[in-house]
Amino acid sequence: MDVAQLKIFSRVARLNSFSGAARELSISQSQASRAVAELEAELGVSLLARTTRAVIATEAGAEYLARIELILDQLDEAEQSVRQGDLRGTLRVGMPTSAGAREIIPRIPDFAEQHPKLELQIIMGDQHQDLVREAVDVAIRIGSLPDSSATARLLTTYPRIIVAAPSYLERSGHPQSPAELRNHRIVQGPAGSVGTAWTFVRDGRSEEAVVAKPTALFSDNEGTVAAAAAGMGIASIGYWSCRSELGDGRLVRLLTEWETVPIKVHAYFPLGKATRFAARAFIDFLAAKLNERRLRPVD
Structure with missing residues (x-):
């Protein structure tokens, strides 16, 4: 068993690319191609289907990949164990x-x-x-x-919290209950689009779910935080995404008497x-x- 050949085949099959595998393994593309070809010749079966657009594992190649990766992982673990954590x-x-x-x-x-x-x-x-x-x-x-x-x-x-900019609150007022969110502008990103984003629990007992219709939608949380900090509206966001904005006052936490689903x-x-x-x-x-x-x- 040529372990180097197996590693090259594994990376080519996972990346669907000879060039990508070659870059990752610090070898030339021709070396990667030759190693896989030699492995296929030794096994007497085609492991990869090669086209001008992609490299895709054949049915035999996919099965072989699944089996050898378990072996490669065991070899990797054995090697790492004797290297004392290196x-x-x-x-x-x-x-x-x-x-x-x-x-x-x-x-x-x-x-x-x-x-x-x-x-x-x-x-x-x-x-x-x-x-x-x-x-x-x-x-x-x-x-x-x-x-x-x-x-x-x-x-x-980590906590999910409801936030808004001071400038927005000066214009539109502070919501005093989850139900009042329906009367406010909502900016929404991935964190606010899940089913539990607007579910509130108080005193560990009462629960209130609010269907907050967004007035602006963002494809990532950074955009959501930037919009909320600019005063565009209220957001349901993860604490990780806005901790610095809370710390410097660009955002204010709302409805602190209620908890949301972490x-x-x-x-x-x-x-x-x-x-x-x-x-x-x-x-x-x-x-x-x-x-x-x-x-x-x-x-």
């Missing part, structure tokens, strides 16, 4: 833009310093990511998870049991950092 290679981490920039990335420099031979590749975006196609080893997911056979781990939770943060492993050792080590580190001190909103 992680190497490339780790691809997906995360949403706002939470990533504001709360996750500031917590990972120590991890990078501890493992100088490990290259971190961070893929950021608030829209849907095809984690397998983009060869993401682990993704940070905010909110509900899609139904999937992939493995997930709950890392922490937001969950998961680590999402697209390859399930085949997740690389480095990905699990990164998540262990991040989970400890996120829970060192639980950040709560100010009144």
Whole structure:
């Protein structure tokens, strides 16, 4: 078994690209192509269907990929165990833009310093990511998870809060109850579009759900926070996304006598049991950092 060939085939199949795999593995595209061709010749079967637009695993290639990745993961774990924690290679981490920039990335420099031979590749975006196609080893997911056979781990939770700019409140007044939100302008992003975004609980008993019709919609949370801070309206947003704006007074928290459903943060492993050792080590580190001190909103 040529382990190098297996690793090259695995990355080509996951990235659907010889050039992408070559860049990641620091080899030439011709080396990647030759390694896969030699593996196919040895097995006597076509593993990849090659077209001018894409490289896609054949049925035999997909089955072979699923089996060898378990072996590669075991080899990776064995190698890392004897290196006494010295992680190497490339780790691809997906995360949403706002939470990533504001709360996750500031917590990972120590991890990078501890493992100088490990290259971190961070893929950021608030829209849907095809984690397998983009060869993401682990993704940070905010909110509900899609139904999937992939493995997930709950890392922490943080509050969802209702906020507005002082300038908006001066013009339109402070809502005194959730029901009054129906009379206000609403700016909405991904955090405010889920079913629990406008559900309120008071004294642990009474519950009130408000259907707040947005007057402005944003595709990411950064846009939502910017709009709310500019006085466009009221937003239901995660505390992670607006902590600095609350601290400097650009946003004010509303309806503090009510609680809202907290937001969950998961680590999402697209390859399930085949997740690389480095990905699990990164998540262990991040989970400890996120829970060192639980950040709560100010009144």
